Amino acid sequence: MSTLTIDSVTKEYGEVTALDDVSFEIDDEFVVLLGESGAGKSTLLRCINGLTEPTDGDIRLDGDSITRSNAAVGMIFQQHNLVEGLSAFANALTGSLNEWSTVRTLLQQQDEATKTRALEALETVGLLEEAHQRVSQMSGGQQQRVGIARAMVQDPTFVLADEPVASLDPSSAESVMGYLKKAADLHEVSALVSLHQVNIAAHFGERFIGLRDGELMFDATPDELTPALVDDLYGNVETVALSEERTTESTTESEAVEAPL
Amino acid sequence: MSSDSSPISRLQTYLGIGDRAGSPVDRKLQDLKRRKAVRRLWFGLGVVLFAAMMNWSLSLVGFSLAELNRQFPEFVEALTGYFPPTTYFGIPFIDVVQYWQFMIEAELFAASQMTIAIALAGTALGLPGALFFGIMASERVVPYPFNFAFRATMSVIRAIPAIVWVLILIPLGGVGPFTATLAITIDTAGYLGRLFTDELEEIEDGPIEGIRSTGANKSQIISFGMLSQVFRQFLAWIAFDLEHNVRVAITLGVIGAGGLGLELNIQRRTFNYTEMMACIILVVLLAGSVELLSQRLRSYLREDDSEQTGVLEAFVTAPRKIVQSGMGRR
Numbered sequence: 001m002s003t004l005t006i007d008s009v010t011k012e013y014g015e016v017t018a019l020d021d022v023s024f025e026i027d028d029e030f031v032v033l034l035g036e037s038g039a040g041k042s043t044l045l046r047c048i049n050g051l052t053e054p055t056d057g058d059i060r061l062d063g064d065s066i067t068r069s070n071a072a073v074g075m076i077f078q079q080h081n082l083v084e085g086l087s088a089f090a091n092a093l094t095g096s097l098n099e100w101s102t103v104r105t106l107l108q109q110q111d112e113a114t115k116t117r118a119l120e121a122l123e124t125v126g127l128l129e130e131a132h133q134r135v136s137q138m139s140g141g142q143q144q145r146v147g148i149a150r151a152m153v154q155d156p157t158f159v160l161a162d163e164p165v166a167s168l169d170p171s172s173a174e175s176v177m178g179y180l181k182k183a184a185d186l187h188e189v190s191a192l193v194s195l196h197q198v199n200i201a202a203h204f205g206e207r208f209i210g211l212r213d214g215e216l217m218f219d220a221t222p223d224e225l226t227p228a229l230v231d232d233l234y235g236n237v238e239t240v241a242l243s244e245e246r247t248t249e250s251t252t253e254s255e256a257v258e259a260p261l
Numbered sequence: 262m263s264s265d266s267s268p269i270s271r272l273q274t275y276l277g278i279g280d281r282a283g284s285p286v287d288r289k290l291q292d293l294k295r296r297k298a299v300r301r302l303w304f305g306l307g308v309v310l311f312a313a314m315m316n317w318s319l320s321l322v323g324f325s326l327a328e329l330n331r332q333f334p335e336f337v338e339a340l341t342g343y344f345p346p347t348t349y350f351g352i353p354f355i356d357v358v359q360y361w362q363f364m365i366e367a368e369l370f371a372a373s374q375m376t377i378a379i380a381l382a383g384t385a386l387g388l389p390g391a392l393f394f395g396i397m398a399s400e401r402v403v404p405y406p407f408n409f410a411f412r413a414t415m416s417v418i419r420a421i422p423a424i425v426w427v428l429i430l431i432p433l434g435g436v437g438p439f440t441a442t443l444a445i446t447i448d449t450a451g452y453l454g455r456l457f458t459d460e461l462e463e464i465e466d467g468p469i470e471g472i473r474s475t476g477a478n479k480s481q482i483i484s485f486g487m488l489s490q491v492f493r494q495f496l497a498w499i500a501f502d503l504e505h506n507v508r509v510a511i512t513l514g515v516i517g518a519g520g521l522g523l524e525l526n527i528q529r530r531t532f533n534y535t536e537m538m539a540c541i542i543l544v545v546l547l548a549g550s551v552e553l554l555s556q557r558l559r560s561y562l563r564e565d566d567s568e569q570t571g572v573l574e575a576f577v578t579a580p581r582k583i584v585q586s587g588m589g590r591r
Binding site: 069071072075080095098105 | 467468471472473474475476477478480481484485486489490492493
């Protein structure tokens with residue numbers, strides 16, 4: 001149970017303004033962040049994670065300002081950013097690095113409870129049997145699931161995901177999103193997930209935030225997310241498929257969310 | 262233009278420096294000819310410069326074919342010393358028994374062990390230094406102006422060859438294997454450290470950010486985010502450096518630091534060419550087998566392992582598994 005507050009955050013890279021006075025608050029929800037490439041989605045997520053510092057404004061998690069990366073905010077990257085030479089288990093364990101000294105982590109001397117936690121996280125994403133396998137030998141979808149497990153081992157209060165399924169095929173993308181939703185529900189953490197695929201976004205999101213040119217364009221509930229709104233965000237792209245299907249699907253959506261689990 | 266028959270204008274056409282007239286295609290053709298002429302001019306200049314420098318070098322070193330011609334009979338005589346002829350069942354061949362006898366008599370195998378010991382101990386003792394300087398010299402670990410202090414230290418170490426380090430350290434350890442080991446230790450810190458630094462410059466940002474995002478501390482970011490990416494490469498470079506240090510240890514032996522090189526030099530001074538060749542054969546075998554082992558190790562590390570279950574396969578992959586177990590890959 002956590003509250004993330006984005007308070008008039010601005011981020012400038014030299015002349016370029018990546019984020020322009022963005023404000024919103026997230027309270028125990030699974031929120032999807034939409035927008036074109038370059039709209040500022042990644043910058044916003046990196047600011048929340050402390051990988052980048054905003055030029056102006058404040059980001060607070062449960063009232064505390066976030067100034068640097070810490071375990072309370074878990075991050076899932078598009079390119080998963082795992083340690084490829086290590087096993088899935090060792091990668092999941094890296095989520096607990098901040099709890100242990102460097103020497104103990106290097107010798108893999110974490111206590112039994114931490115190791116169990118790592119295996120449980122892998123079980124949540126359906127990779128318990130593969131825990132000993134090297135990450136470099138896994139498929140893209142499996143690697144991303146290890147990334148989810150690592151974020152969960154951090155025992156975060158908030159999870160971020162930066163286009164977690166952008167480089168996956170449609171079927172893997174759906175199952176990875178399913179696992180992400182499941183993990184977030186299980187650990188009772190709020191999530192902010194940036195996505196390109198409007199279909200997947202509409203399917204999993206509980207709330208939608210649209211960014212355009214660094215500015216907040218909309219903050220919508222599933223009912224408010226209309227094709228017109230999406231068209232507006234992406235500037236009338238004909239192939240963005242949030243057409244009639246969604247309106248017919250929206251009645252059965254509550255069941256559909258559970259389906260891939 | 263080609264209809265113009267005067268030699269000068271033909272030359273101008275050939276070099277592409279004539280009138281710029283005609284269709285775009287003609288003009289481009291002329292342009293290309295001019296570019297070719299310029300290229301050839303530079304190439305010609307390069308050849309002349311090289312010839313001048315070569316001439317200077319040869320005269321400085323006193324290179325003389327007449328000298329070669331004069332000394333050649335002596336060298337041929339020495340060759341019969343290097344490769345003593347004999348006959349086996351009437352077939353002329355090299356008398357390998359002589360080599361073998363000398364190897365046993367002069368305890369050359371013990372000398373080889375000394376050479377290996379110098380190289381191994383020197384590499385192992387130099388490794389912590391190489392790791393320290395190699396990591397600290399990386400711009401990813403220590404920010405720009407400060408990492409140069411470590412880079413510069415390694416440059417100075419490398420600028421002084423191992424053989425000179427021995428001379429410097431003689432007051433400390435005397436002339437012998439101990440000093441040679443110290444020299445190789447220092448040499449390894451500068452040489453292997455530099456290889457580590459170069460390897461670290463190539464790593465990707467992704468895994469580093471991945472580890473950073475978990476709230477890990479600086480040394481954890483370095484070891485899990487950075488060093489984990491280059492672990493295999495580091496092992497391969499260590500194997501390569503051990504190989505290099507065996508050769509260095511032989512060289513150091515020649516100036517008196519013990520081992521095979523020392524024996525080699527003793528035989529050279531006494532003009533015992535057959536015994537000298539026996540030493541050289543062992544040098545080749547020693548350096549060759551260390552290189553072979555290091556190559557095998559490095560190719561093991563490069564291969565992506567797939568799970569193997571056979572007894573024979575388990576035996577073959579044992580070295581790799583031993584190495585990997587050090588990294589907690591299980």
